[in-house]
Amino acid sequence: MGNDQRRFGMLALLLALALALAACGQPAPGTGGTTGATPAPSGEPIKIGAIFDLTGATADVGTPYSKGQIAYIEWRNANGGVAGRPLQLISQDYAYEVPRAEELYTQFVTQDGVVVFSGWGTGDTEALKGRISEDQIPFISASYSAELADPARTPFNFLVAPTYSDQMIIAMKWALEDWKAKGNADAPKFAYLFNDSPFGRSPLADGTAFAQASGVETPLEVPSPRGATDLTPQLTQIRDFGANYVFMQNVSTPAALALKNAKSLGLDIQFVCLNWCANELLIKLAGADAEGVVGAIPFDPAAEGAKVALEYAREKSIDYGGADSTFVQGWTAMSILVKGIEKTLADGKELTGENVRNTLQTMGEIDTGGVTQPIVFTETDHAGAKSLRMFRVENGKWVAITDFISAR
Amino acid sequence: MQSGTFHTTYAADMALRPYWPQRLRIALVLVAVLVFPWFADRYWLSLANTIAIAAIGAIGLNILVGYTGQISIGQGGFLAVGAFSAGLMAARLDMPMWITVPIASLFTAVVGAFFGLPSLRLKGLYLAIATLAAQEIITWVLTHGKLLGIGESLSIPRETSNIFGISMTAIGNPDFAFYWVTVGSLILTVLFVSNLFRSRVGRAFVAIRDQDIAAQVIGVDLFRYKLLAFATSSFFAGLAGALTAHYRGIISWERFTIDTSILYLAMIIIGGLGSVSGSIYGAAFITLLPALLSNLARLLSGAVPQINSYLPYMQQGAFGLAIILFLIFEPEGIVKMWRNVKDYFRLWPFSY
Numbered sequence: 214m215g216n217d218q219r220r221f222g223m224l225a226l227l228l229a230l231a232l233a234l235a236a237c238g239q240p241a242p243g244t245g246g247t248t249g250a251t252p253a254p255s256g257e258p259i260k261i262g263a264i265f266d267l268t269g270a271t272a273d274v275g276t277p278y279s280k281g282q283i284a285y286i287e288w289r290n291a292n293g294g295v296a297g298r299p300l301q302l303i304s305q306d307y308a309y310e311v312p313r314a315e316e317l318y319t320q321f322v323t324q325d326g327v328v329v330f331s332g333w334g335t336g337d338t339e340a341l342k343g344r345i346s347e348d349q350i351p352f353i354s355a356s357y358s359a360e361l362a363d364p365a366r367t368p369f370n371f372l373v374a375p376t377y378s379d380q381m382i383i384a385m386k387w388a389l390e391d392w393k394a395k396g397n398a399d400a401p402k403f404a405y406l407f408n409d410s411p412f413g414r415s416p417l418a419d420g421t422a423f424a425q426a427s428g429v430e431t432p433l434e435v436p437s438p439r440g441a442t443d444l445t446p447q448l449t450q451i452r453d454f455g456a457n458y459v460f461m462q463n464v465s466t467p468a469a470l471a472l473k474n475a476k477s478l479g480l481d482i483q484f485v486c487l488n489w490c491a492n493e494l495l496i497k498l499a500g501a502d503a504e505g506v507v508g509a510i511p512f513d514p515a516a517e518g519a520k521v522a523l524e525y526a527r528e529k530s531i532d533y534g535g536a537d538s539t540f541v542q543g544w545t546a547m548s549i550l551v552k553g554i555e556k557t558l559a560d561g562k563e564l565t566g567e568n569v570r571n572t573l574q575t576m577g578e579i580d581t582g583g584v585t586q587p588i589v590f591t592e593t594d595h596a597g598a599k600s601l602r603m604f605r606v607e608n609g610k611w612v613a614i615t616d617f618i619s620a621r
Numbered sequence: 622m623q624s625g626t627f628h629t630t631y632a633a634d635m636a637l638r639p640y641w642p643q644r645l646r647i648a649l650v651l652v653a654v655l656v657f658p659w660f661a662d663r664y665w666l667s668l669a670n671t672i673a674i675a676a677i678g679a680i681g682l683n684i685l686v687g688y689t690g691q692i693s694i695g696q697g698g699f700l701a702v703g704a705f706s707a708g709l710m711a712a713r714l715d716m717p718m719w720i721t722v723p724i725a726s727l728f729t730a731v732v733g734a735f736f737g738l739p740s741l742r743l744k745g746l747y748l749a750i751a752t753l754a755a756q757e758i759i760t761w762v763l764t765h766g767k768l769l770g771i772g773e774s775l776s777i778p779r780e781t782s783n784i785f786g787i788s789m790t791a792i793g794n795p796d797f798a799f800y801w802v803t804v805g806s807l808i809l810t811v812l813f814v815s816n817l818f819r820s821r822v823g824r825a826f827v828a829i830r831d832q833d834i835a836a837q838v839i840g841v842d843l844f845r846y847k848l849l850a851f852a853t854s855s856f857f858a859g860l861a862g863a864l865t866a867h868y869r870g871i872i873s874w875e876r877f878t879i880d881t882s883i884l885y886l887a888m889i890i891i892g893g894l895g896s897v898s899g900s901i902y903g904a905a906f907i908t909l910l911p912a913l914l915s916n917l918a919r920l921l922s923g924a925v926p927q928i929n930s931y932l933p934y935m936q937q938g939a940f941g942l943a944i945i946l947f948l949i950f951e952p953e954g955i956v957k958m959w960r961n962v963k964d965y966f967r968l969w970p971f972s973y
Binding site for chain 1: 662663664667668671764773774776779796869870871872873875876911912915932933934936937
């Protein structure tokens with residue numbers, strides 16, 4: 214009897230699994246639609262590896278970023294691929310877990326033989342940096358940690374936005390100007406509210422050095438715990454410190470929570486978002502409370518070069534949750550990686566990691582159609598972008614309020 | 622025909638592996654372990670290394686939870702102690718692996734015994750919360766690593782990964798070379814722990830688990846043996862952590878959070894509490910489940926292109942489902958399933 218029940222249970226389970234699988238198998242909307250007269254790419258596919266965060270701690274921005282990357286590959290293939298060869302993106306969710314990232318990286322590099330790799334988080338990119346150099350895989354991560362910018366130590370990591378440290382210094386420069394413009398003679402007080410991870414801590418040391426050199430008291434460091442549902446204690450700490458500017462190095466969801474809590478506390482503090490919370494998601498989540506927030510946005514979705522991406526998304530009805538700038542960021546980062554591949558093939562060189570690396574280092578300015586300043590990698594510097602513009606939320610939209618500022 | 626096994630000598634009764642199929646299986650497994658790395662590619666080798674390291678940590682946790690009955694959710698913290706003490710010795714003092722790994726394991730044993738002190742007064746869930754404190758304190762020390770001069774992550778120089786001066790990379794790629802170290806350590810761990818529970822100390826552990834008051838009445842020094850259990854368990858956590866540090870070449874505290882502790886608990890629950898081989902099965906199951914699911918999805922994605930967008934959620938669902946199913950259908954874990962299979966043949970045809 215017991216055995217029968219057990220067997221029945223297992224059968225029911227198998228059935229449930231089969232149903233789940235079948236439910237997932239809705240027919241895909243017609244992919245591979247070649248537009249106009251462009252011939253479909255043929256020949257050996259060019260393999261690109263990628264890990265995305267779709268379910269982990271940074272999934273809110275990880276998802277639109279991944280959609281941007283996938284969309285770029287599809288768009289590129291629909292327009293003839295690269296040198297007549299199709300691009301094949303081998304990607305998987307890693308849930309922002311370092312061991313999972315290592316496992317997928319090893320699989321994609323050693324089994325699938327990907328030539329280049331697109332990564333995501335700071336913790337995992339730093340954990341992989343030794344392997345990346347050994348395997349000679351050009352690697353563009355969505356982490357702009359300054360740790361990864363020096364080719365002497367990480368010869369295969371490339372940064373397509375100003376480093377987090379540079380972003381912090383640029384944001385501080387803006388804050389100092391703003392403070393002076395408001396007619397204050399003394400120095401403002403700064404605080405950090407950051408993701409409790411290597412990503413969050415990445416810019417703090419350089420930011421503090423800059424602040425101190427500018428005559429600002431050592432900024433207060435307040436970590437924002439993962440999965441927090443109330444940041445009132447953290448904000449109270451910042452209020453008691455007397456901060457005038459709070460720099461947020463976090464993703465959109467916790468940043469929006471901080472803005473809402475700050476509103477209910479009635480804080481009169483200027484919030485400044487770095488890259489990963491300065492996007493449309495923040496406005497969507499914080500609503501009216503996001504009004505007046507300033508952000509360092511390295512990838513401008515209003516630029517000419519972003520139109521292709523956004524129009525393609527509309528045409529294919531890709532749902533990226535309205536995060537235009539993050540979608541464009543993923544698209545642009547992938548496009549730079551692919552431009553390196555394209556130039557390598559155009560130069561008649563064999564498609565190896567080392568050749569793509571050398572090409573990226575020597576190809577000069579990479580134009581992104583105004584989404585960023587032209588990206589330049591050199592043999593001594595892999596931080597391709599040096600400057601960005603500050604934006605402010607006005608009437609529910611990010612509006613540029615400065616010209617391009619650089620950290621140095 | 623003999624249904625069941627009956628020992629006729631004391632030697633047979635005391636033997637660790639009394640039956641010939643068991644000995645045959647050990648021989649087969651050993652051969653497989655020796656042959657595997659010559660045929661596997663780097664991906665499977667790295668999975669094997671991950672499993673071996675996880676198995677060492679899981680065996681360590683099983684000594685404490687499965688054999689001694691002291692619930693601990695601080696395993697991640699103890700792994701971190703092992704990893705960072707080995708890492709700091711290698712990075713700052715350029716000490717080679719064969720020195721750092723044993724020292725780090727011993728150091729972790731001391732730290733573990735220290736955090737085991739509350740076990741004198743606390744039992745069950747209360748002790749679990751005390752070990753949670755250990756986890757959080759260790760993570761705090763590491764994230765506020767300025768105390769120890771650690772940044773966000775700690776890089777371990779490849780040169781320090783040598784054994785008696787012989788570089789690990791001399792015999793092939795790092796995954797291949799470390800296979801021998803991790804699997805070798807696992808075999809030593811298995812030998813030690815299997816025999817531990819045939820000794821006076823091991824039996825004292827089991828007595829404490831079964832009924833601590835009775836154990837005290839028959840003369841088991843509870844405090845001493847509980848601390849010893851914490852120390853032994855942490856020793857293997859430290860070993861696993863130190864191997865992780867040298868194998869990965871770079872470590873950060875993110876790898877050793879409370880999530881890791883829970884994952885290790887899941888390993889021994891799924892594998893089988895109070896069983897050495899169960900710990901290995903559990904470690905393999907927890908490591909391979911996500912990998913196999915993603916490989917399966919990749920196979921299917923040719924036929925079902927949309928599967929990739931559902932896969933992340935299915936993986937999380939499957940993981941939770943596996944644990945619930947094990948708790949419902951076989952609370953004693955994979956090792957009990959295996960035992961059922963063996964018993965079926967051993968007792969055949971009179972299984973009742």
